[in-house]
Amino acid sequence: MSADVLSFIIFLPAVVAFGLMITTKNVEAVRNIAFLATTVVLALVLKLYLEFEPSAGMQFVTNASWISSYGINYYIGVDGFSLTILMMIAILIPTSYLLLWEGRTKGYWINLLLVQTGVTGSLLALDVVLFYFFWEVMLLPVFLLIGIYGFGNKVFTTIKVTVYTMAGSLLMFVAILYLGVAFNSEYGYWSFQYNDLMKITTLSYEENIWLFLAFLAAFAIKIPIFPLHTWIMETYKNAPTGAVFLLSSIMAKLGVYAIVRFMIPIFPEIYVEFSMWFVIFGLFGLVYFGIAALMQDDIKRMFAYSSASHLSFISAGIFSLNEYGINGALYLIIAHAIATGALFLLVGIIHEETGTKSIKQLGGIAKTAPIFTVIFAIMLFANVGLPGTNGFVSELLIIFGIYEFNHTLGYISALTVIIGASYMLWMFQRAILQNRDGECLKMRDLKIKEIIGLTPWIILVFLMGIYPDIFIDKFEPTVTHYINDILKIGAMK
Amino acid sequence: MNQLILIMPILIILSASVILMLLSVYDKYSTKNFIVISSIFLIIALGFSIFSFEDMYSIKVYSDIFNNVLIFDSFSNFFTILLILGTLLTILIGEHYFLHRKYFKGEFFTILMFALFGMILLANSNELLTAFIALEIASFSVYVMVGYNSDDNKRVEAIFKYLVLGSFIGAFYLLGTVLIYGATQTTNLSEISTYIATHSGAELNLVYIGITLILFTFLFKIAAFPFQSWVLDVYRGAPMIITAYMASVFKIAIFSFFLRIFLQDIASIIDFWDTIMYVLVILTLVFGTWLAVTQKIVKRMLAASSIVHTGYLLLAFLALGQNGEAAYATMFYLIAYLVTAIGAFGLISHIISETSVRVTYDDFKGLSKERPFLAAMMTIFLLSLAGIPSTIGFIGKFYVFTEAINAGFAALAVLAIFATIVSVYYYFRLIATMYFYPANASCESVGFNDKRVSTYVIAFLAIVTILGGIGSAIVFFIPIPSIDTIIEISQMTVRSLFIK
Numbered sequence: 004m005s006a007d008v009l010s011f012i013i014f015l016p017a018v019v020a021f022g023l024m025i026t027t028k029n030v031e032a033v034r035n036i037a038f039l040a041t042t043v044v045l046a047l048v049l050k051l052y053l054e055f056e057p058s059a060g061m062q063f064v065t066n067a068s069w070i071s072s073y074g075i076n077y078y079i080g081v082d083g084f085s086l087t088i089l090m091m092i093a094i095l096i097p098t099s100y101l102l103l104w105e106g107r108t109k110g111y112w113i114n115l116l117l118v119q120t121g122v123t124g125s126l127l128a129l130d131v132v133l134f135y136f137f138w139e140v141m142l143l144p145v146f147l148l149i150g151i152y153g154f155g156n157k158v159f160t161t162i163k164v165t166v167y168t169m170a171g172s173l174l175m176f177v178a179i180l181y182l183g184v185a186f187n188s189e190y191g192y193w194s195f196q197y198n199d200l201m202k203i204t205t206l207s208y209e210e211n212i213w214l215f216l217a218f219l220a221a222f223a224i225k226i227p228i229f230p231l232h233t234w235i236m237e238t239y240k241n242a243p244t245g246a247v248f249l250l251s252s253i254m255a256k257l258g259v260y261a262i263v264r265f266m267i268p269i270f271p272e273i274y275v276e277f278s279m280w281f282v283i284f285g286l287f288g289l290v291y292f293g294i295a296a297l298m299q300d301d302i303k304r305m306f307a308y309s310s311a312s313h314l315s316f317i318s319a320g321i322f323s324l325n326e327y328g329i330n331g332a333l334y335l336i337i338a339h340a341i342a343t344g345a346l347f348l349l350v351g352i353i354h355e356e357t358g359t360k361s362i363k364q365l366g367g368i369a370k371t372a373p374i375f376t377v378i379f380a381i382m383l384f385a386n387v388g389l390p391g392t393n394g395f396v397s398e399l400l401i402i403f404g405i406y407e408f409n410h411t412l413g414y415i416s417a418l419t420v421i422i423g424a425s426y427m428l429w430m431f432q433r434a435i436l437q438n439r440d441g442e443c444l445k446m447r448d449l450k451i452k453e454i455i456g457l458t459p460w461i462i463l464v465f466l467m468g469i470y471p472d473i474f475i476d477k478f479e480p481t482v483t484h485y486i487n488d489i490l491k492i493g494a495m496k
Numbered sequence: 497m498n499q500l501i502l503i504m505p506i507l508i509i510l511s512a513s514v515i516l517m518l519l520s521v522y523d524k525y526s527t528k529n530f531i532v533i534s535s536i537f538l539i540i541a542l543g544f545s546i547f548s549f550e551d552m553y554s555i556k557v558y559s560d561i562f563n564n565v566l567i568f569d570s571f572s573n574f575f576t577i578l579l580i581l582g583t584l585l586t587i588l589i590g591e592h593y594f595l596h597r598k599y600f601k602g603e604f605f606t607i608l609m610f611a612l613f614g615m616i617l618l619a620n621s622n623e624l625l626t627a628f629i630a631l632e633i634a635s636f637s638v639y640v641m642v643g644y645n646s647d648d649n650k651r652v653e654a655i656f657k658y659l660v661l662g663s664f665i666g667a668f669y670l671l672g673t674v675l676i677y678g679a680t681q682t683t684n685l686s687e688i689s690t691y692i693a694t695h696s697g698a699e700l701n702l703v704y705i706g707i708t709l710i711l712f713t714f715l716f717k718i719a720a721f722p723f724q725s726w727v728l729d730v731y732r733g734a735p736m737i738i739t740a741y742m743a744s745v746f747k748i749a750i751f752s753f754f755l756r757i758f759l760q761d762i763a764s765i766i767d768f769w770d771t772i773m774y775v776l777v778i779l780t781l782v783f784g785t786w787l788a789v790t791q792k793i794v795k796r797m798l799a800a801s802s803i804v805h806t807g808y809l810l811l812a813f814l815a816l817g818q819n820g821e822a823a824y825a826t827m828f829y830l831i832a833y834l835v836t837a838i839g840a841f842g843l844i845s846h847i848i849s850e851t852s853v854r855v856t857y858d859d860f861k862g863l864s865k866e867r868p869f870l871a872a873m874m875t876i877f878l879l880s881l882a883g884i885p886s887t888i889g890f891i892g893k894f895y896v897f898t899e900a901i902n903a904g905f906a907a908l909a910v911l912a913i914f915a916t917i918v919s920v921y922y923y924f925r926l927i928a929t930m931y932f933y934p935a936n937a938s939c940e941s942v943g944f945n946d947k948r949v950s951t952y953v954i955a956f957l958a959i960v961t962i963l964g965g966i967g968s969a970i971v972f973f974i975p976i977p978s979i980d981t982i983i984e985i986s987q988m989t990v991r992s993l994f995i996k
Binding site: 070071072073132135136137139140143146147150151157158161162165166169170173174176177180181183184187188 | 879884885886890891894895897898901902906909910913916917920921924925927928931932933979980983984
């Protein structure tokens with residue numbers, strides 16, 4: 004397959020979006036074409052997935068000069084990490100369209116398409132400036148989505164989330180420029196490719212720490228890691244379903260991915276030195292957000308906290324310095340994206356049908372919507388990490404990883420996972436199962452289309468849970484290789 | 497190269513202003529005719545200046561007549577092209593505004609041409625007094641344009657403030673020139689530079705003081721701290737399209753002359769002003785940001801944010817001392833700001849042409865539903881001003897910050913980034929106002945006719961803004977100069993400064 008297939012995967016949604024913007028006003032046509040475009044992307048990614056050679060490192064590379072006076076290249080490629088996440092994005096987006104099928108406007112679909120270009124672009128970019136380019140651009144459609152289609156105090160929310168996340172990424176931007184300048188003064192030519200920036204040796208320890216923190220600001224806000232989480236509650240509560248889905252199950256994961264892709268390779272010694280702190284922060288976030296989730300009444304806010312809690316756990320896994328932890332984190336990224344994405348979409352249906360998202364006012368949904376309840380339960384158990392689901396495999400791996408990193412923290416992490424189960428099941432019992440006093444809620448069951456959309460997700464939940472090897476095999480060589488490199492460089496420096 | 501061809505652009509502009517003045521006596525020529533005539537002259541002048549842009553040169557034209565006061569090199573040519581292009585764009589984008597304001601008659605275009613003449617002269621000056629005269633020709637024309645239609649109270653205030661302060665600061669320039677003359681017995685830049693090279697220590701004291709005084713004028717004209725206070729009222733009071741002109745084109749003219757001085761003539765002693773410039777950059781950024789956040793009127797917000805952009809430009813200017821590459825960053829940023837600011841201000845002038853209300857944030861509510869095309873264009877310009885990737889403003893910021901860090905001013909770059917973070921807030925607030933609120937009942941759509949020159953120019957500028965940010969290296973099938981080309985051109989023009 005030609006190497007340009009990645010460019011095609013990145014830009015097809017945006018091109019389709021711009022085409023739709025100027026050609027048709029018919030919402031159904033827009034939706035159908037958007038769905039078709041994302042399905043084409045899915046087919047291409049599937050083909051890519053099968054052709055990918057796990058042990059061969061970076062593949063399908065395109066490296067063309069973009070701004071040659073500063074050595075900025077259009078440099079994209081895919082390895083085990085990005086391929087796995089790319090596959091996840093490609094599957095989740097078209098199927099989620101099936102759940103968003105009715106009652107959207109043209110702008111909604113166009114913005115969804117634009118987000119896809121942004122996320123796949125930043126996922127595949129290997130030049131840091133190019134990465135920054137996509138990283139910022141993907142925010143604009145989300146800004147519009149929340150502002151136009153959101154609920155409550157949506158304008159304030161959308162400006163808050165935009166300024167908050169841009170503050171982080173602009174700090175990262177300075178750090179990127181600083182690295183570029185350092186590279187130029189050491190090697191005499193400009194380059195912003197991540198594998199070139201890794202070679203910088205002239206930076207002092209303090210400089211490295213500041214740069215590391217600047218990068219962390221961008222990613223920790225997006226993930227979010229405690230204490231930079233204050234934007235997500237309002238945002239997840241007020242944003243429309245599509246935007247919440249994208250933010251929680253795809254964009255937040257990109258923050259984790261970017262840590263793995265850029266931060267750790269560029270600052271390996273800082274990563275090694277401060278890993279203990281980050282694991283502790285991660286575990287603290289897991290507990291803190293978990294307890295906060297227990298106390299929420301708004302179901303979307305509760306999921307926001309639950310999502311933050313899991314992502315803290317993922318980042319703890321990333322910083323645990325070993326293969327188990329990183330494999331598990333990567334696996335949990337996928338598992339969590341599927342489970343949380345599905346739950347947010349299902350909650351979106353609850354909200355649209357019944358008009359409420361307060362746990363106290365909900366109830367009795369199991370009776371009126373049995374299929375809905377079954378799927379909801381499956382995703383919930385996957386999220387909690389019940390054995391047999393993908394959540395179990397990944398949480399187990401991370402716990403192993405943290406245990407190997409530090410025994411005490413390992414025990415703590417094993418215990419704290421229970422918090423996740425408690426708030427989830429309690430919510431499930433109150434909002435879905437338990438009978439409601441007074442009138443029944445007007446809740447419909449899932450339509451065929453929605454069930455079809457969710458079927459691949461359910462299959463993945465169990466397939467990944469029961470037979471994880473077929474997936475892990477694709478990215479494990481990359482991880483092994485990666486860990487060896489990082490620890491070697493870290494020890495050397 | 498033929499010297500006549502080199503001075504053709506400036507001659508054409510001068511004769512255009514005279515011809516327009518004569519024509520404006522007759523009533524039978526409408527405003528439309530004047531727009532067409534001045535555009536034709538500008539296009540011819542542009543043609544001549546692009547024609548001579550092939551290779552590097554540096555010629556002191558007719559040195560026996562002008563006694564070396566004028567210099568024509570690729571550097572000045574670069575700026576001449578920008579100035580003419582900027583004026584052309586201003587006229588075309590303001591077409592709608594001009595036609596719906598009764599007071600824009602023939603004389604106005606005469607003054608505009610005189611202003612342009614002064615600016616081109618300034619870009620070509622090689623002598624302090626010539627530069628002063630050129631600067632004053634341009635400034636006085638701008639004063640008149642700011643005060644055009646003086647039955648508006650705000651406008652009277654604006655012109656009076658600007659005129660008094662501008663003349664006052666002009667006196668500093670003259671004093672500086674006198675002091676330099678006292679030390680060096682010359683006002684010719686090349687000779688001053690020779691003097692600086694051959695003397696040192698206390699002999700240079702007067703030169704230091706003189707140049708500092710001249711710098712005051714520079715800082716005033718580009719509205720840097722502590723001379724920024726006039727900007728808000730003047731920009732607010734002036735006709736919208738003149739605000740656009742001042743914010744972009746006039747600023748470029750000022751920078752063209754001072755870049756020349758800094759790069760060519762006083763490069764060896766430039767370190768002297770580092771500390772004061774360092775402080776000024778900080779204060780300009782902080783004050784500009786603070787002003788911009790607190791404004792309720794969109795025009796004032798854009799005016800205040802132009803102070804912040806001045807701060808970025810000064811940052812690149814400061815980096816010049818350590819790192820000559822920063823000159824290209826300055827030049828690129830000027831181009832980026834030219835395109836975006838003319839676009840943004842021009843678009844607002846286009847919107848208010850017929851209605852005359854849209855000035856506060858509230859007035860922009862629901863624009864995306866009334867006029868989705870214009871709202872989209874405005875969004876592009878605002879994104880570029882905020883420096884979001886995929887716009888030319890981002891590349892401009894990229895260069896400026898990179899060169900600032902390269903010159904060792906990382907702390908300032910971080911401060912500038914904080915200013916950018918705040919700017920995201922006030923620019924995005926306007927986008928949010930346009931898109932997320934329903935329209936005010938009073939401003940219901942009344943069938944706008946958007947098929948006119950102004951709209952096409954706005955669309956053109958928006959496309960340039962996007963292409964300038966993406967670059968034709970990726971969009972390879974569009975044969976326009978890519979980002980690299982602009983940088984290479986500026987490198988070439990800067991090199992032409994050093995031809996002896």
